[in-house]
Amino acid sequence: MGKTIIISNRLPVQLQISNGTINAIPSVGGLATGMKSVHSGSDGLWIGWSGLTDEETPPELEDDIDKALAENGCAKVNLNAEEIDGFYFGFSNRTVWPLFHYFLEYSEFELDFWNTYKAVNQKFADAIIEKSNEDDTIWVHDYQLMLVPQMVREKRPDTTIGFFLHIPFPSYEIFRTLPWREEVLEGLLGSDLIGFHTYDYERHFLSSVRRLLGLDVSFNEIYQDNRVIKVDSFPMGIDYKKFKDAAILHSSKRESERSDLQMRLDSHKASAPDTKLILSIDRLDYSKGIAKRLNAFEYFLNKYPEYKEKVRLIILAVPSRSNVPQYQLLKKEIDELVGRINGELSTVNWTPIWYFYRSLPFESLIDLYTSSDIAWLTPLRDGMNLVAKEYIATRTDKTGVLILSEMAGSAYEMNEALLINPNNFEEQADTLKRAINMPVEEQVSRNEFLQNRLERYNVEVWAKEFMSALNEKRDTGKAFVSQKMSTDILNTIGQDYAKSKKRLLFLDYDGTLVGFHKDPQKASPDEDLYELLDSLQNQENTTLFLISGRDKQTFGRWFLPKKYNMIVEHGVWISKEGHEFKMLEQVKGEWMAKIRPVLESFVDRTPGSFIEEKNYSLAWHYRNTDPDFGEKRATELNTVLRSLIGNDDISVLNGNKVLEIKSSNVNKGRAATRMLSEDEYDFVFAIGDDWTDEFMFQELPESAVTVKVGLKKTHARYHVENTRRVRELLTRFAKP
Numbered sequence: 015m016g017k018t019i020i021i022s023n024r025l026p027v028q029l030q031i032s033n034g035t036i037n038a039i040p041s042v043g044g045l046a047t048g049m050k051s052v053h054s055g056s057d058g059l060w061i062g063w064s065g066l067t068d069e070e071t072p073p074e075l076e077d078d079i080d081k082a083l084a085e086n087g088c089a090k091v092n093l094n095a096e097e098i099d100g101f102y103f104g105f106s107n108r109t110v111w112p113l114f115h116y117f118l119e120y121s122e123f124e125l126d127f128w129n130t131y132k133a134v135n136q137k138f139a140d141a142i143i144e145k146s147n148e149d150d151t152i153w154v155h156d157y158q159l160m161l162v163p164q165m166v167r168e169k170r171p172d173t174t175i176g177f178f179l180h181i182p183f184p185s186y187e188i189f190r191t192l193p194w195r196e197e198v199l200e201g202l203l204g205s206d207l208i209g210f211h212t213y214d215y216e217r218h219f220l221s222s223v224r225r226l227l228g229l230d231v232s233f234n235e236i237y238q239d240n241r242v243i244k245v246d247s248f249p250m251g252i253d254y255k256k257f258k259d260a261a262i263l264h265s266s267k268r269e270s271e272r273s274d275l276q277m278r279l280d281s282h283k284a285s286a287p288d289t290k291l292i293l294s295i296d297r298l299d300y301s302k303g304i305a306k307r308l309n310a311f312e313y314f315l316n317k318y319p320e321y322k323e324k325v326r327l328i329i330l331a332v333p334s335r336s337n338v339p340q341y342q343l344l345k346k347e348i349d350e351l352v353g354r355i356n357g358e359l360s361t362v363n364w365t366p367i368w369y370f371y372r373s374l375p376f377e378s379l380i381d382l383y384t385s386s387d388i389a390w391l392t393p394l395r396d397g398m399n400l401v402a403k404e405y406i407a408t409r410t411d412k413t414g415v416l417i418l419s420e421m422a423g424s425a426y427e428m429n430e431a432l433l434i435n436p437n438n439f440e441e442q443a444d445t446l447k448r449a450i451n452m453p454v455e456e457q458v459s460r461n462e463f464l465q466n467r468l469e470r471y472n473v474e475v476w477a478k479e480f481m482s483a484l485n486e487k488r489d490t491g492k493a494f495v496s497q498k499m500s501t502d503i504l505n506t507i508g509q510d511y512a513k514s515k516k517r518l519l520f521l522d523y524d525g526t527l528v529g530f531h532k533d534p535q536k537a538s539p540d541e542d543l544y545e546l547l548d549s550l551q552n553q554e555n556t557t558l559f560l561i562s563g564r565d566k567q568t569f570g571r572w573f574l575p576k577k578y579n580m581i582v583e584h585g586v587w588i589s590k591e592g593h594e595f596k597m598l599e600q601v602k603g604e605w606m607a608k609i610r611p612v613l614e615s616f617v618d619r620t621p622g623s624f625i626e627e628k629n630y631s632l633a634w635h636y637r638n639t640d641p642d643f644g645e646k647r648a649t650e651l652n653t654v655l656r657s658l659i660g661n662d663d664i665s666v667l668n669g670n671k672v673l674e675i676k677s678s679n680v681n682k683g684r685a686a687t688r689m690l691s692e693d694e695y696d697f698v699f700a701i702g703d704d705w706t707d708e709f710m711f712q713e714l715p716e717s718a719v720t721v722k723v724g725l726k727k728t729h730a731r732y733h734v735e736n737t738r739r740v741r742e743l744l745t746r747f748a749k750p
């Protein structure tokens with residue numbers, strides 16, 4: 015088995031250059047910790063940008079840098095300042111980040127950003143291809159690299175690729191506004207497994223895939239040509255032990271060992287023992303709702319003035335993406351807000367807000383978490399929010415209250431926290447009051463639940479679960495109910511074909527010989543197809559049948575002049591060697607008058623659907639409807655029809671985005687076996703893509719070569735991926 019390669023925008027090490035020497039310092043972030051078990055062993059590899067642009071990298075140190083990175087199991091992708099501008103500050107942080115966090119108005123759709131994003135994603139993909147083998151497993155992280163899976167897949171079709179998105183995936187209504195939406199989805203679909211923090215993000219993604227790419231989705235699997243892509247949610251955890259141990263160590267420290275920050279916090283507590291400390295920690299980002307939180311705090315103090323001088327809000331805003339204009343504006347807004355509120359409400363003894371705009375060392379974070387009575391986290395949108403989890407992990411005596419926005423992914427797992435809507439100031443003010451007055455027993459019982467869960471589902475478990483789902487996909491995903499038509503199998507079948515004395519071929523049309531078209535009348539045969547069918551038809555000892563659910567008029571127009579044998583309407587009509595259609599089965603059609611009005615009422619109520627009227631059957635097509643709505647209506651229609659037709663000799667067939675109502679004694683299997691009984695054949699072949707073809711696959715003898723187009727479950731012996739492969743296969747027969 016090969017190695018696992020992790021790919022993320024940034025490497026988990028910081029490069030420091032001093033006096034011409036390089037130091038690579040491993041970072042201690044959540045992702046780096048979670049990946050420890052994955053990124054281990056002598057051949058573990060992590061590919062990413064080092065944090066230094068080409069311009070910042072002294073050329074004479076290039077080799078030393080590579081060496082220092084290699085010692086940490088890392089390899090870098092070189093990016094220059096212009097690339098970082100367009101790819102990272104541009105498309106990633108001025109287009110995708112705001113859009114995926116529902117800040118549509120901040121999202122900039124710049125062609126230059128997009129082009130650089132593509133080029134840089136290609137650089138990452140090239141680096142992976144250069145440094146990996148076919149049997150390696152690849153795990154790509156986050157929104158900066160959404161095109162990488164497909165770019166790697168193109169060169170490495172059989173490699174196992176996983177992708178995890180750390181930010182929300184927005185609803186289809188938001189995502190559809192992106193000019194390059196299809197390309198982004200296709201990029202992601204290069205993966206075998208796509209992971210999100212929550213089921214909602216997963217649901218949004220699947221909905222976009224169905225609506226924008228028109229692919230079939232069943233539960234959490236996407237069917238694309240020859241591949242099944244799995245989508246699942248894996249809520250990311252934290253390094254629980256690290257935070258818990260740090261908090262235990264912190265509480266055992268003697269006074270002389272305490273940090274300056276801790277001493278300040280302690281003296282504050284000593285001077286006003288009944289005041290409460292409320293903490294919030296975030297990167298300075300508009301998605302985190304810092305400005306709204308400040309306004310809500312002011313609202314709270316005005317609504318409940320008795321808490322003036324009794325609470326203090328500590329805001330730690332960590333500098334982030336300060337090259338992006340939106341972040342500069344936000345910084346200014348927050349500075350002003352803090353200034354104004356403090357100016358208006360402060361007293362001689364009390365400043366309501368302590369505001370830090372900087373990054374603090376880990377130990378200071380622990381000082382803040384352990385000293386605060388309440389953590390108040392109000393993102394307007396947040397993929398997960400790990401700070402909420404970290405606060406709970408440090409509460410070793412189980413006291414403390416977490417107030418958390420419903421809009422954070424972590425809210426789904428942290429039901430015992432006080433969940434709020436960050437836009438509702440009334441609710442926020444009341445919740446703050448409730449948190450301040452929450453009895454210790456209640457705090458303990460809520461936190462006990464939370465801690466148990468966080469300790470169990472920590473970041474290592476998260477990484478392991480993702481990897482095992484990915485490995486499972488690799489081991490089972492490729493095995494299917496039918497065998498893939500490999501080159502070897504095709505060779506053997508080709509030889510059998512060439513050797514045979516008398517052949518019988520049944521070829522379905524739509525979805526098999528040609529792809530689907532919005533208007534079925536437009537899915538007419540192309541010249542290449544005629545040529546291919548001609549050469550099969552003209553072969554000696556070969557009987558070819560086109561076998562379809564289509565009506566005889568259309569097929570008559572397309573194929574009668576060619577004198578191909580045809581069975582249409584699932585077996586009602588037959589035409590041989592250019593003769594007019596004759597009835598193959600005696601069927602009754604009186605039921606149609608009863609069923610037609612029912613279908614018409616469904617057409618009226620389901621935009622995009624239509625009725626296809628054939629001589630002895632009626633078909634309700636819903637390919638062009640909204641996919642979810644269409645499926646829902648199809649289920650409804652099915653129920654209505656079944657109750658209507660009772661025991662009549664009529665059946666409802668579920669085709670590919672079509673419900674067909676027809677006489678029960680007619681199907682492709684019955685028609686095909688009738689043709690088979692007319693002569694002695696030593697090579698029988700049937701190929702088709704949908705449910706109605708299953709009758710042939712089931713009823714033809716075991717020795718027949720039966721082939722399903724696509725990956726759905728089937729009774730056929732083999733499957734091929736798409737119509738292109740069908741043509742390749744038939745070309746092989748045509749030129750044995």
Ligand code: GDG
Binds near residue numbers: 181374396404
């Ligand atoms: C993205 C998604 C998702 C913060 N300040 C300091 C500091 N931190 C650490 C915290 C925490 C991390 O940074 C922040 O993580 P979050 O999850 O809260 O937020 P994002 O940075 O926006 O992360 C988010 C996450 O990816 C993982 O998938 O949860 O939704 O937006 O670990 O402790 N660490 C130090 N000093 C600081 O001043 N040392």
